[in-house]
Amino acid sequence: MLNVANLAAAYGASQVLFDVSLEIGEGEVVTLLGRNGMGKTTTVRTVMGLLAARGGTVTFGGRQVQGMAPERIARMGAGLVPEGRQVFPTLTVHENLFATAANRLKRDEPWTLQRVYDLFPRLGERAGQMAATLSGGEQQMLAVGRALMTNPGLLILDEATEGLAPVIRSEIWQVIERLKSQGQSILLIDKNLGVLKRLADQHYIIEKGRTVWQGTGADLDRDAARVQAYVGL
Template identity: 55%
Template sequence: MLEVEKIATYYGQSQALFDVSLKVGEAEVVTLLGRNGMGKSTTIRSIMGLVPVRLGRITFSGKEIQALPSYGIARKGIGLVPEGRQIFPNLTVRENLLVTAANHTQSTSPYSLDDIFTIFPRLADRLTHFGNQISGGEQQMLAIGRALMTNPRLLILDEATEGLAPLVRQEIWRGLNILKTKGLAILIVDKNIKALMDIAARHYIMEKGEIAWSGLTSELINSPEIQRHYLGI
């Protein structure tokens, strides 16, 4: 479904990504791991057209997307939950969910507000609160809900549970598991390796702008030296 082939991305003169390749299949949950500053967000920004890709190719459902503007990529069916959430602070929860809602993928059963509340029940109690009046965990649920309201076929999360308390994290993982069960393809960045190994079958590890390792959950569990070397666990 998503295929990133040998991309190189620069910030000015400085090369941030080197020959990065990865794939996410239909209904597959895949993670992108690595310590701070290794290029995870840059990879996601490259996929979403938020930074220009200088070399290589990105295809989604067989069509090249690397030359499209971000809104064009979103319309193809990729939903982003960005690092830092970027909720609209002066819109209500309801408005945040509706402001970018669209059935980009011509889904026969597009997401309704009620569908979002089934996944994240807490949001239903916060409908009239403003984006800046809700907790960090609720903001993250809202960011996921907002992305779902564009009816993506692939959801990408940069730091799915960063900075959240353990109980709220569990709510986020539970919601993501519901989406997985529904057959949504998901690419996740997070630092909680255990939760990631529970939800995803396949992983990529980045080191200094390159994919240093990729493999299955079973392989990662049985490779404490890889976990230690690349993830500092």
Template identity: 45%
Template sequence: MTKLLEVKGLHTFYGESHILHGVSFDLEPGQAVSLMGRNGMGKTTTLKSLLGLVPPRSGQVYFQGEEISDLPTWQRMRRDIAYVPEGRGMFHNLSVREHLEMAARPNRHGEQNWTCERVLDTFPRLQERLGNLGTQLSGGEQQMLAIGRALVTNPSLLILDEATEGLAPLIRKEIWDVIRTIKESGISTLIVDKNIQVLKELCDTHIVLVKGQVVFRANSSELMHNLEEVESYLGI
């Protein structure tokens, strides 16, 4: 079976600062993969590198068997990749409805399983705030909108950076429940977050970064068997 995503030997710099040191991993169709590490260890840089937002100096990215390393970001996203960035990326002049409507489109196969209506059914809070600007929402509501905006592009791969960072416990639970639903619908997910207990149940594979290098890669059973080691990497 062709892997959905293959990341091979990424070396990424900010100026003269060498951030990623040969990062490699892959993701199968339908899989959920967690990407963990302390702050500043290269998680967001990894996501931006594979999306072309911060082009690596060397390494390759393959999506559905096709090398996309030299494509601009917008062309990568048009291959049915969706990105929920850290900070949520709200447009200050667009309402909730407009955020969803401007992003909505079928995928490359013409399928449109996630419509604006389905997103609003999934996140009833957004239905109540359709006319509000995205920047007028609470942090939790903004994250719901950011996920909904990504879903209406009908992706094969959903990438979430700091999926539940800074959210209240009840909102975090709601977000995790939706991510489970997304996985069950067949969408692959690459998730940056710090909640090992949720990630071990939700994700199939776990990757830990330390100073821009992959130091641990395992399934959930192996993660729990080596939990003390992983927690030391994460500073828990």
């Protein structure tokens, strides 16, 4: 599904990624862990073509995509829920979801407005409401729903539950578990190790722009002291 090998990237003269590698198979949930400022969001931006790679390769769906425009990568089946949600504030919930609707991968049971409203009933109740007037949790639900409406092969969630009330956070995790049960491939950035250990198949830790550790949830427990040193949670 996705293979990132020896990825390097920079903002101008400031290099942020030096050697990031990770792999996500069909139907897998994989996490990208690390303290703030270590390169997690930069990795996502580079994978999505929003930032040019300076080295290494990004292979998505069997094709190398580094250097491709972001819209081409999205059309290939990469759906992003960005840090900070970034919903369209002056569009309604319905318009936000309808704006991204596509089934380019020709799924037999594609995501539709009704399926998203079934997943997030609160969005259905607020379908005619401007996105700017939603709570932070509701905007996060909308950002997830908007990405699902692209019917992605890979769903990327950058800080999926950051800053949300506990009840909303729990609802988002339940949705991610449901997506996993349906075979959705997911790349997750989050800080809740307790949930991530149970939910994800593989974990990767980034330290100063380099992949420094990888393993399963059981490996996280066995290597707890080292993981704590890297993640700092």
